[in-house]
Amino acid sequence: MxxxxxxxxxxxxxxxxxxxxxxxxxxxxxxxxxxxxxxxxxxxxxxxxxxxxxxxxxxxxxxxxxxxxxxxxxxxxxxxxxxxxxxxxxxxxxxxxxxxxxxxxxxxxxxxxxxxxxxxxxxxxxxxMVAIGLSEPDSGSDLAAIRTKAVKAAGGWRVDGRKIWISLAHRSQLMSLFVRTSPKSEDRHAGVSRFLVDMAAKGITIRPIVNMTGEHDFNEVVFDDLFVPDNMVVGEVGGAWQQISKDLAYERSAPDRWLQSHDLLLRTIERIGRAPDRAQSEVLGRLVAHLWTLQSMSLSIAGMLENGQNPSVEASIVKDLGTHYDQEIPQWARTLVPEHMRALMPLEDGFEQSLRYNLLFSPAVTIKGGTTEILRNTIARALGLR
CATH class of the missing domain: 1.10.540.10 (Acyl-CoA dehydrogenase/oxidase, N-terminal domain)
Incomplete structure (x- = not known):
């Protein structure tokens, strides 16, 4: 064993x-x-x-x-x-x-x-441009709770349902859409299929969702009797769960999971200057050490991909560690560059803009792409701990 x-x-x-x-x-x-x-x-x-x-x-x-x-x-x-x-x-x-x-x-x-x-x-x-149609309303992080359904029709499938938190659906030409093509069974992962959907097709309504930073990135996408031809089914009908697992591994393996606040880290170092005090040195030293470690781990994942391996567990670990690191940076930045220093900066100052943006955006990084709790469940299962 x-x-x-x-x-x-x-x-x-x-x-x-x-x-x-x-x-x-x-x-x-x-x-x-x-x-x-x-x-x-x-x-x-x-x-x-x-x-x-x-x-x-x-x-x-x-x-x-x-x-x-x-x-x-x-x-x-x-x-x-x-x-x-x-x-x-x-x-x-x-x-x-x-x-x-x-x-x-x-x-x-x-x-x-x-x-x-x-x-x-x-x-x-x-x-x-491609949107990924996975998450659904009222499902949280449970991707197996797919309710968007596809019914077989002549020459293809008829799709009805909703997806939510779909990044750039309003800008994309294509959606990689996961649907349920057979009723739920005891195996919740069975009966899920992947379709390639032309976003200009009849039967698609896109509703914008504006986030706290004022950006329109997310969308709710509604499918009403959307027709998808048979030649746009990817892989085996009903067998797409394996694809979802690999999809998430590819998504979580990228360095964006720990570089989203990097602009703010660089601007913080610039503001502190070449003579940080001891407390500042300790914090910056720890953040840079974490950055180096995450980079080394991500390089290792790239090496696994190069060798044809599936680093799904390793990618989940880096996503978990990396997003928490990303959340630390804005919190430390406003401590290292305190309010009385920021008050002297013009409103258009790059540091202030970056700090405000990351304070608003960083709470989302441990949710999107898989919540911390889901990631740790995945890691625990892979290690035989549950």
Whole structure:
């Protein structure tokens, strides 16, 4: 009997990845200087279709995919380097993020040849935005509680139901939609299917949800007799739960889970200056040590992906640790740069803007993409603790 475990083997970036990191930095510096984007809180979460297409033209989307599908057959470590640099720079990568990170790899594994030929080159070129249709009203974090249903019809399926907290549904061309295609049984994970949905199709209503920061990112999406053709079913009908598990592993393995407050950390260090007192040094030292550790763990996950492993447990651990780290930064920032110092700053000051944004946004990071409680249940099951 094998003992359940997890592993974070140290990974050293090879020379080609280090050269690529420098290339990406030079590109981003030139783009920032040209006014293409400006660093700021959650800059990476902005949508800029032109910038996504620019990244696609450089081969920085779909990097690990086969060339016959528009990919570039580069390593997972090289992809990690590009992703990390885009996040740190605050470059607008949200437009292609879900398509590149989640849908593309899953289509490679579960999609038909027709689906791969049709969608993967568009994603790799930065021309296809994708929304992920998982969460439903009144279901909390229980993804198995899917009630959106699909009934078989001539040539396809008729879909009725609702999804909620769907990021960028109002901007996306495509939705990766999870529906129930057979009634619930004792196995709550059975009978779930994945459809690819054209967001311009008849039968879709999108209702905006504005968050505390004033941004329209989330949406409620209502499906009323939506028709989805048979050739848009991904994988086996009724067998999509395996895809959901992998979808979440891809989502949780990315460094955005611990870099969302990075802009504020940099601005805090800048405000404190080169001569911090002992208390400031202790706090900043601990935060930077945590940052280094999370980066090392994420690099290890990239190494596992490179070796064809499924790092779902490791990704859950990094997501849990990383989001709590992200929540710490704004709390420490307002302590390290106290109110009497901030009162002297102009309203347009970058530090003040970043602090306000992150104080409002950070409570959500331990909820979206899987709550802390759900993640720890997942980890405990994998380790045989429950």
């Amino acid at each position: 094998t003992t359940p475990s997890f592993s974070f083997a140290p990974v050293q970036l090879p020379p080609n990845a280090m050269r690529l990191r420098e290339e990406v930095r030079q590109f981003l510096a030139a783009q920032e200087a040209a006014g293409t984007f400006a660093p700021g809180p959650a800059g990476w979460a902005r949508v800029d279709p032109d910038f996504s297409r620019r990244l696609g033209a450089r081969g920085w989307i779909g990097m690990t995919w086969p060339k016959r599908y528009g990919g570039h057959e580069r390593s997972a470590l090289e992809r990690y380097v590009v992703t990390e640099e885009l996040l740190v720079a605050g470059a607008p990568m949200r437009g292609h993020w879900a398509a590149d990170r989640q849908l593309g790899p899953l289509l490679l594994e579960f999609g038909t040849e027709e689906q791969k030929q049709r969608f993967l080159p568009e994603i790799a070129a930065g021309r296809c």
